[in-house]
Amino acid sequence: MMIHYLSAASPRRIVQQLDRSLTHLSGTPLDPATLRPLRWFWLDSLFANISVAFFATYVPLYALAYGATNAQVGQLAAVASLLAMTALFPGARLIPFFGGRKRVVLVFGGGVARILLLALACLPWLASDPAHAIIAIILLNGLIAFSNSFSNPAWTSLTADIVPAQMRGRFFAHRGQALNLVSLSVVPFAGWLIKAGNGVTGQPFAGYQLVFLLAFVTGAVATWCYSRIDEPAAPAETVHTLALMEIVRVLRRSRLFLGFVAATLIWNLGFQISLPFFNVYLAGPLGASTTTIGLLNAVMPLTALFSQRWMGRLIDRRGNVWVLTACALAIPIFPLFWILVTAPWQVIFINIPAGIFWTGLNLAAFNLLLELTPAEARADSAALYQFMVAGAMVLGPLLGGYLADAYGFNATFGVSAVGRLLGALAFVWWVARPVRRQKHRQDSAAIL
Numbered sequence: 001m002m003i004h005y006l007s008a009a010s011p012r013r014i015v016q017q018l019d020r021s022l023t024h025l026s027g028t029p030l031d032p033a034t035l036r037p038l039r040w041f042w043l044d045s046l047f048a049n050i051s052v053a054f055f056a057t058y059v060p061l062y063a064l065a066y067g068a069t070n071a072q073v074g075q076l077a078a079v080a081s082l083l084a085m086t087a088l089f090p091g092a093r094l095i096p097f098f099g100g101r102k103r104v105v106l107v108f109g110g111g112v113a114r115i116l117l118l119a120l121a122c123l124p125w126l127a128s129d130p131a132h133a134i135i136a137i138i139l140l141n142g143l144i145a146f147s148n149s150f151s152n153p154a155w156t157s158l159t160a161d162i163v164p165a166q167m168r169g170r171f172f173a174h175r176g177q178a179l180n181l182v183s184l185s186v187v188p189f190a191g192w193l194i195k196a197g198n199g200v201t202g203q204p205f206a207g208y209q210l211v212f213l214l215a216f217v218t219g220a221v222a223t224w225c226y227s228r229i230d231e232p233a234a235p236a237e238t239v240h241t242l243a244l245m246e247i248v249r250v251l252r253r254s255r256l257f258l259g260f261v262a263a264t265l266i267w268n269l270g271f272q273i274s275l276p277f278f279n280v281y282l283a284g285p286l287g288a289s290t291t292t293i294g295l296l297n298a299v300m301p302l303t304a305l306f307s308q309r310w311m312g313r314l315i316d317r318r319g320n321v322w323v324l325t326a327c328a329l330a331i332p333i334f335p336l337f338w339i340l341v342t343a344p345w346q347v348i349f350i351n352i353p354a355g356i357f358w359t360g361l362n363l364a365a366f367n368l369l370l371e372l373t374p375a376e377a378r379a380d381s382a383a384l385y386q387f388m389v390a391g392a393m394v395l396g397p398l399l400g401g402y403l404a405d406a407y408g409f410n411a412t413f414g415v416s417a418v419g420r421l422l423g424a425l426a427f428v429w430w431v432a433r434p435v436r437r438q439k440h441r442q443d444s445a446a447i448l
Contacts, residue, residue: 018042025170037162037229042175044225049179051219053186054211055117057297058194060276061283061290062120062208063137066130070280074401076138077276081393083142084149088390092153092383101154101379102231109151110223113144114216121212124205149386156382160370161232168367173312176363180308183301190214191294207290257372257381259430264365265388266426267328270419272396273403274335274412281338281409288344296347303355311360315367324364325432327357328424335413335420368431 022038023030030038060073068076091104098104119126120140127133163171190211197207252258282288282296315323337350373381396419403412 015039021174022171025174026164026167033230034164037232038171040225040228041159041162042178044222044229045175046178046182047218047222047225049182050186051114051117051215051222053183054190054215054218055120057187057279057294058190058208058211058290059120059137059141060279061194061293062205063134064280064283065204065208066133066137068134068137070277070404071401072134072138073276073280074397074399074404076141077272077397078394078401079138079142080145081272081390081397083146085387085390085394087146087150088153088383088387089380091150092379095154095157095379100231101158102226102229104154105151105158106223106227107151108147109155110219110226111147113147114219114223116140116144116147117212117216117219121209121216124203124209149390152386153379153383156369156373156386157379158229158231160373160378162229165370168370169312169316169363172363172366173308173315176312176359177305177308180301180304180359184298184305187301188291188294188298191290191292191297194290254372254374254381256431256434257374259434260368260372260427261385261388263423263427263430264385265392265423267420267423268389268392269396270332270416270421270423272393273400273419274338274416275400276397277400277404277409277412278338280404282344282347285409286341286344292344296344296351299348299351300355300358303352304359307356307359308363311356311363314360315364320364320368320371321432321435323360324368325424325428327361327364328420328427330357331361332417332420332424335417338413339410 018039019035022035022042060068060076063073063076091108095101095104098107120137123133123136123140127136193211193214194207197210198204200206279293279297282293283290288296311323331354334350334354338347341347341350369382369385373385400412400416403415
């Protein structure tokens with residue numbers, strides 16, 4: 001799919017090929033008012049993911065290169081999550097102040113967050129003291145997370161209006177394939193650039209500076225693509241915000257959404273305990289280079305690339321709830337496998353099956369978020385969901401860093417597995433079980 005786009009002779013032909021693919025996904029002809037936002041949204045996602053692939057994996061390693069401890073790596077993730085959490089509700093409530101959802105996304109996620117990447121790239125010239133540099137990395141990474149999070153409620157609300165409900169499963173599977181191919185290509189390439197850049201210049205941070213600069217450039221292209229989207233007619237929430245008590249009443253009527261949010265909180269707490277430390281474990285005790293870490297991080301996107309379409313069809317056939325339940329119950333086993341790893345190459349055999357199950361979980365979870373958020377308070381509901389996710393991302397890395405320093409990485413991986421399992425069981429109890437009962441009642445009524 002991506003090969004066809006890249007082999008096109010001109011940007012015009014690339015756009016035409018993409019338009020044909022999107023129309024095929026819809027199954028019916030798309031009018032220009034629907035097709036144009038879909039196209040630019042897809043291209044924005046592509047270049048934004050290239051930008052993320054250049055820097056996200058390597059920010060913790062950047063801090064390690066300055067001499068950061070495991071606890072400071074945990075603080076790096078926790079501060080980013082804390083600032084992201086504080087940005088969510090202001091981002092939702094201030095949409096009218098900025099004049100629309102698209103403008104919020106462009107100013108914060110597309111503007112401030114990407115300019116801060118330049119500050120990361122310039123850090124070796126600005127901070128000579130390693131201790132000060134580590135603090136600066138933590139703060140800059142946190143501000144990037146704040147800016148992206150501020151725009152997230154607006155982005156989620158606008159996404160629901162851009163992508164027609166009847167084609168969301170196929171569209172996001174198609175989009176996910178492209179994003180996974182990007183991660184597969186860019187993450188190891190960035191790791192190689194870091195190693196090569198440091199080696200050629202003799203400077204320990206030159207390679208990092210290069211990949212952060214490339215992250216800025218590709219992010220700027222993504223911002224331009226998003227600016228081309230024609231924002232649909234603004235719903236009421238972007239013209240005036242609902243009163244707080246009205247939002248509470250809307251959410252109290254949305255029991256499935258609240259159950260989904262609560263289960264997601266537990267799941268992400270377990271997940272985030274270990275997430276920042278897999279690459280740290282590879283770089284530290286296992287002695288992997290940045291090139292090796294990049295290649296190992298590409299295994300999951302490669303697996304997802306081949307499983308994305310199959311998972312999309314499975315979701316269409318069995319439903320989001322069934323797929324999310326199956327994947328969530330399987331994923332807790334993977335952190336335990338890390339306890340058995342004695343050499344970096346062995347991680348391949350963890351990341352291949354993990355890539356399959358994470359593909360299904362991510363597709364189903366995002367579809368469920370769009371499906372379960374109450375339409376009359378979509379931005380605020382999305383902010384609540386992301387607030388809980390960010391809360392887990394604050395506590396999880398701090399706990400994981402403490403466990404890694406006090407008891408070793410195996411304790412971090414073991415506790416993470418337990419937390420993920422509890423989150424999966426919470427989803428079964430608060431979401432899957434009510435949905436199954438509801439479906440059973442509907443089937444019984446249809447028979448009668």
